[in-house]
Amino acid sequence: MYEAMDGDSDMYDEHGAEERTFAALPPAHGRGFAQTWWGQAWLKALEDTALELSQLKAGRRLARAGAVGAVSVRPGRITAVVVDRGVPHRSDVLLQPLGEEDWDRFLGMAVERAGHIAALLDRDMPPHLVEDAAAAGVELLPGIGDLEARCDCDAWDHCAHTAALSYQLARLLDQDPFVLLLLRGRAEGALLDELQMRSAARAEPVAAPPQEAEGVDAAEAYASALVLPPLPGPPALPAEPGLPPSLDTETPAPTGTDPAALEFLAARAAVAAHGLLAEALSDGHDRRAPRPELAMRQDSVRLAAAGPQPHIAARLARGSDRDAEGLALAVRAWEHGGAAALAVLEEEWTPDANAAARARAALDAAWDADERPVLKAARGRWTVSGADAQLRLGRDGRWWPYRKERGRWAPAGPAASDPASALATALGSGEE
Template sequence: MSVGDDNERTFAALPPEGGRGFAHTWWGRTWLKALEDTALDSGQLKKGRRHAREGAVGAVSVRPGRITAVVRDRDGTGQRADVLLQEFDEAAWDRFLDMAVDRAGHIAALLDREMPPVLVEDAAAAGLELLPGIGDLEPECTCGAWDLCPHTAALCYQVARLLDQDPFVLLLMRGRGERRLLDELQARSMARASGDTPDEAEPASEGVRADEAFAAGGILPPLPAPPPLPDEPGQPPSLDTETEPPPGIDPGALEFLAADTARRAHRMLAEAITPGHQGQAVEGELTSDQDLVRLASSAPAGVIASRLASATGRQRAELNLAVRAWRSGGPAALSVFDEEWTPEPADLARATTMLEEAWEEPDRPRLRVSGPGRWAVPGSGAQLRLGRDGRWWPYRKESGRWAPAGPADHDPAAALAGVLEQA
């Protein structure tokens, strides 16, 4: 139950809520999605859900642009929590009213305490986002948190229950109370029925010709310097939500992929702003198998790593070796691990000469050919592989398999030194 005038409604504290979900309507769930997508710390969300379930949220006051409640911690301490949502201006409400009057079903749905998707879609077509998206909910709390805290999260979870019951709560947050909104809709409907229409709007400006705008570019001030590169990638949104994932969707795998994307974006940005970057060669696109090995190189042990192994078609032990190769030199190292290639006669002769000249007698190790472009040191468990780019890659015999043993070097003696030392 709510009390108050048309510009503010106060809802009595709701009883503790059992079960899993706070929202049952699609618009209530969208409200919670905006909350959960915005949160930087999933732990704060969990605490907020617990507060809301335990009935720690007091009476909720809803006003244009703001919702407020006192939320009590388990020790009885109360904190005033506010969540701000941007109001629509007069021009935006004019567009909303015109859109609603055009389709009488919209008004009927609101009176039935419903918010059909087509209403939200028509509003979006008019440039109005009724439901909040990521970053639209701005928290404030007397606990001093600069971001979402358990108190503001609990308030949002409680408001989702109110929205389920009455979508006019959302419209009040956007700036129009129920009575005023219905009065304006009725007045506009009657005016349209009688043939009275507002004055024609002034024609829009014709704008500036493209060639004129381009010609003026030389007199415009320079763009500001780009902001500094963050020290580390941003945190992807948490997928620890009230909504069960669809069948076949693994939230843990999605969070891993999102974090990987953030890391790659951070690296690409760092490279892009490095002086001389424009003169660097463009990296080739990875194959599907190469990208799976790359992902496995940063995947935590467990289900995700097992799925990546299955996707590559490799046995787990072989994938572990492929990951070691990737970490030692990326795609080039993985190619040396996976492929046997036969150098051209001239390349083979040049490689043989390099091997003979790399060590002085009597320190030169005895090498024998162990495959195309591969030389092993008998009795040492060490091997050199020649890459297509002319670099030498060290390998070591482990459990009967040749395993990558380090980065490449243009000098075969330097590449092999570490392996021989450990033999």
């Protein structure tokens, strides 16, 4: 069971919902506010929602200076007092809690995957947990416009005070993803109790289903204009991908055939098929655009990321025109962000005038003048003067951290919407 962090206390509000209060965090000079991908997703929702970059910049300055007091988290709301130029401001950020039906779907999904529960207990939120929740119709992380600001300074949009509170909460989310689940409406203790009860109920023997009613002859149904029963629902998603047939037989393989490579490809095909079926069975699948087909160089990296045997990895490297080190770097990029991260590693592009202007504005807003690093720009890449660290701008406007290793630039982490957070990852100064 979880032990509260120093300065973290639990209580209940007047409605009986659990509330947690976190003591004020120390200043965060020269580092990013979120190191985990879910903390960065929280900041992206804030930065995509706010209308004024100047307010975000002022909020980062207040948060870095330690101006945010104790943070109270309860379903649907976070609250703190933010001191700005000696004046305290009561600030709130609201996020719509999940409904009972959403929680029922989330709990039903989680209880079928023990790995999700184990990850949460380890204070981790793996991407596939959020993806599986989304496939069940439950959006855990906020999106554009989901974070609503309230402050006694009477600002109509996110002000410096609510921005500072949001940046501070990203640091708390890094430490404990249960903070997000509480904000969405479920406290840790209640959530784990419900999962335990569902797990126990799922282990009980299930009664035999009733016998299906006999059908009717098709000609008779048509002649009498009977209304036929509805078609059965789609099949349930298997808990895990299927196992391909074993090729370990007494019959020798044909000349030039690599059974280990075939077994590896069959296993990866089963995993891919399971993922496609999960997408097809999810709500809203018919309204989503299909994924773009991977080119051979991209698909080789996807396969290599699954950890094949060394001789298979060597064949993937040769087939994609890479050396072993180049393939290893490509796999690292893929693990940080799939095809988009791979493109940032291997493609050079020059931002057009609009993209370059947005990049300059983001870099100017990311640091105060006395903290801004010296960056050398070249074709969408900004290298830190005097350090083996680099920022790369993706075509989607996100910033990717890179670090020089053994003379080659290597991916250092996932993308961030804030260049300061990405650079903190590249410099290695964001470690807890």
